[in-house]
Structures are given as structure tokens and as C-alpha cells.
Amino acid sequence: MISINKLRKEFDQGVVALDSIDLEIRDTEFVALLGPSGCGKSTTLNCIAGLLDVTSGQVMFDDADVTNKAPKDRNIGMVFQSYALYPHLKVIDNIAFPLKQKGVSKEERHKKAREMAVKLQIEHLLDRKPTQLSGGQQQRVAMCRALVKEPKILLLDEPMSNLDARLKIEIREVIKKIQQELKVTSIIVTHDQEEAMAIADKIAILDNGRIQQYDTPEMLYQYPANLFVANFMGNPPMNFIDAKLETAGEKLMFTIGESSVEVSGQLLEKLRPHTGRPVKLGVRSHQIRVGAEPAANTLPMEVQMVENLGKELLLSGDVHGCHVRVSVDDTSASGRMKALVGDSEKRVYLRFADFINVFDSETKVNLVL
Ligand SMILES: Nc1ncnc2c1ncn2[C@@H]1O[C@H](COP(=O)(O)OP(=O)(O)OP(=O)(O)O)[C@@H](O)[C@H]1O
Ligand SMILES: [Mg+2]
Numbered sequence: 001m002i003s004i005n006k007l008r009k010e011f012d013q014g015v016v017a018l019d020s021i022d023l024e025i026r027d028t029e030f031v032a033l034l035g036p037s038g039c040g041k042s043t044t045l046n047c048i049a050g051l052l053d054v055t056s057g058q059v060m061f062d063d064a065d066v067t068n069k070a071p072k073d074r075n076i077g078m079v080f081q082s083y084a085l086y087p088h089l090k091v092i093d094n095i096a097f098p099l100k101q102k103g104v105s106k107e108e109r110h111k112k113a114r115e116m117a118v119k120l121q122i123e124h125l126l127d128r129k130p131t132q133l134s135g136g137q138q139q140r141v142a143m144c145r146a147l148v149k150e151p152k153i154l155l156l157d158e159p160m161s162n163l164d165a166r167l168k169i170e171i172r173e174v175i176k177k178i179q180q181e182l183k184v185t186s187i188i189v190t191h192d193q194e195e196a197m198a199i200a201d202k203i204a205i206l207d208n209g210r211i212q213q214y215d216t217p218e219m220l221y222q223y224p225a226n227l228f229v230a231n232f233m234g235n236p237p238m239n240f241i242d243a244k245l246e247t248a249g250e251k252l253m254f255t256i257g258e259s260s261v262e263v264s265g266q267l268l269e270k271l272r273p274h275t276g277r278p279v280k281l282g283v284r285s286h287q288i289r290v291g292a293e294p295a296a297n298t299l300p301m302e303v304q305m306v307e308n309l310g311k312e313l314l315l316s317g318d319v320h321g322c323h324v325r326v327s328v329d330d331t332s333a334s335g336r337m338k339a340l341v342g343d344s345e346k347r348v349y350l351r352f353a354d355f356i357n358v359f360d361s362e363t364k365v366n367l368v369l
Helices: 041-049 091-101 106-119 135-148 165-182 193-199 217-222 227-232 267-274 331-338
Strands: 002-010 016-025 030-034 056-061 076-079 153-157 185-190 202-207 210-215 239-248 251-256 259-262 278-283 288-291 299-308 313-319 322-328 348-352 357-360
Touching: 002 041, 016 041, 016 210, 030 041, 030 193, 041 076, 041 153, 041 185, 076 135, 091 106, 091 135, 106 135, 135 153, 135 165, 165 193, 185 193, 193 217, 202 217, 202 227, 210 217, 210 227, 227 278, 227 357, 239 322, 251 267, 251 278, 259 299, 267 357, 288 322, 299 331, 313 331, 313 348, 322 331
Parallel strands: 030 185, 030 202, 076 153, 153 185
Antiparallel strands: 002 016, 002 056, 202 210, 239 251, 239 278, 251 259, 278 357, 288 348, 299 313, 299 348, 313 322
16 A cells, blocks of 8 residues: 655745645555646656655555655656666667566566567567657557566556557556556556546546545546536536526525526535525536427527537537537437527527536535535
């Protein structure tokens, strides 16, 4: 298990890169650190690896406090954001290098290096030097080198940033498979939410040196803790509709422009204490039903675009000044929907699913968790 307690990292000139990071990673788990550029992902990873001194806080591997241990004493395999390969060594010797340090015979370490190279689709490059490789090929060499020594902990910093979209998907499947075979506790840094969701058991979302939420991909997607996480997870992104929570007699309503939608079901008790607050309704494109006629508790949308994505239609348009995307399963409705585009006489009417997320517009916190 890796536990990080109250980790803080300040650089010169008062740059606070990490502010009280707590993270617990169980054995054999695969965790992704996800967030925008500059949020502190690499700094976190480098503190775990021992490449950076921490300002305060603690890094534990099982029961051992490794906060002040040298990187070489941590039994870590690491792939850096800028892959540092040995320029004078052939690819095969770059990969086999950690085994050489361990005193493994040449024959044995070349055999292992070759096996790993096959898995990462670079076996045809083994006799080249790093300068004769593309960026993506160099990244895979670095990955082979990190994996070949079968480390206890694997740390990957944007290991696939230089691969094309298709190879990215192939290689991330390979990494996941090797990680499961070797049962190695792993942390991957990425700014790609799709990659994080595909590969990781749990994701820590960082912003500004702080963890915003740490949970499974499913939980982050369905129940984001705040607007930052909600904005980051999912494609197409979550829709946000500005509303106000108001009472109408006994009822609680979302007031949206001139429309109002009754709050019902499990949301009612959660939201009642926040009556009067300005909120943002967080609604995924598939949490909306589309109708042709106005009805109670529906919202009018002026359709601006209809895209046929093959398995579904994506309608986008304006709902009281907010841009909204809705998916419609029935692609056979394409012609009918396209006829609505730009026709203000024939709007569509949206109805929300029973559960949606509701964020306080000012504190940005999810009010329904
Ligand atoms: N050596 C350094 N000296 C001063 N500031 C630094 C140093 N290294 C990083 N920082 C700052 O710390 C913050 C976090 O940087 P970090 O490299 O961890 O970001 P990141 O999340 O990995 O971003 P990216 O996705 O761009 O790689 C940034 O504001 C960065 O400018
Ligand atoms: Mg980085």
C-alpha cells in the first residue's frame, strides 16, 4: 500500500505546487492522477519516487516511511514525462539496463527485454539507438525498461502522450494487462479523462495542487463532488443549466428563465435546505428525454444542430441562454430532427431523468451527494 499524508511541496519564489495531498493506494491497484496542465500531477509522482524533496508531509510504502529515502531504495519502475533513455545504448540494452544493474546474465536479460518489446510492439527496433526512434517509440522503450525489472510500484508520467489515437488504445490495453499479470501497484499521470477512465481502478482529480475528488471512474462520472470534477469528466461534457431553487406553495421548483420544473424524488429533501440559492443543473446528454409538444416540467430548446453519430443523434441548442446537448437513441429520427433546426416555431421540449446533479453556483459544491 502507498499512503501519502498531508503532502506539501513548495518551489522557490513561493510556488505552492502541492497543498496537503492525501492519497491511499492499495496493493495491485491502478490509480490515475488527472488534471489540467500545472495542477501538480508530475510533482506528486516525483515526490512518491523520491526525485523531489517534500516540503512537509509523509510518503509511506506499507509500514515503511520512505519520505527521506533515495529513489534507488524504493523499488520503483518509472516512466518520465520526458523519457530519459541512454543515447549510447541500443534499444535492447536500454530496456535490459535495470536487469544488468541487478547482475542478471546477458542472455537472460536480453530474453526478458525481447519479450517485453514484443508486448509493446517495438521488437523490430531493438538494434537501433534512441536517436533513431520517433517520440512514441522512445516512450515505449522507456515503458519496457520500467516494466522489465518487475518493480513493486510502477509510476507512469504521461506515458502515451506521443502515440496516435489508435496506438494509444492498444498500448493502454497492454499496460493494463501487464499491470494485472505482474500485480504491480501503479500510478499513471494523464490529462486525458478518457485514458484515465479506461485504465484506472480509481482516479484522483487534481486542481491547483489539491485533490478535488478521489474515487472510481463510475462514481466520478455519475456523482462529481463539485463543478470542477463535473466539467472534467465525460464526453460530451455535462450540460450546465442555470436555475434558481424556489418554492411554489408546498412544492420546490427549479426556475429556469420563464420555465419551471418541479423538484421531485430523492432530490427534494436534499435540495429543500438550499431554497433561494442560484444553482447549476448538471445534466448528462443521455439524462434528457426529448418531446415534440410542450408539457408540465419540460424546458423548451431551440435546436441549432443535429449530428448523427451512428449509434445516436446528438441535438444541440439553446435552453434559456444555456447551450445544451441531448442524445437521442433513435437515429431513424434524424430527418425529423434535422427539419427542426432553426425553426423557432417547432422547438423541442426537454424532460430530465429522475436523478440529476445540482451544484451551488457560488460554492460550486454538488448539493445532492
Ligand atoms: N522546479 C520547479 N520550480 C518551480 N516551480 C515548479 C517546478 N516544477 C514545477 N513547478 C510548478 O509547480 C506546479 C505543478 O507542476 P507539475 O509539473 O506538477 O504540473 P503537471 O500537473 O504535471 O502539469 P503538466 O500536465 O503540464 O505536465 C506548476 O505551477 C509548475 O509551474
Ligand atoms: Mg507533468
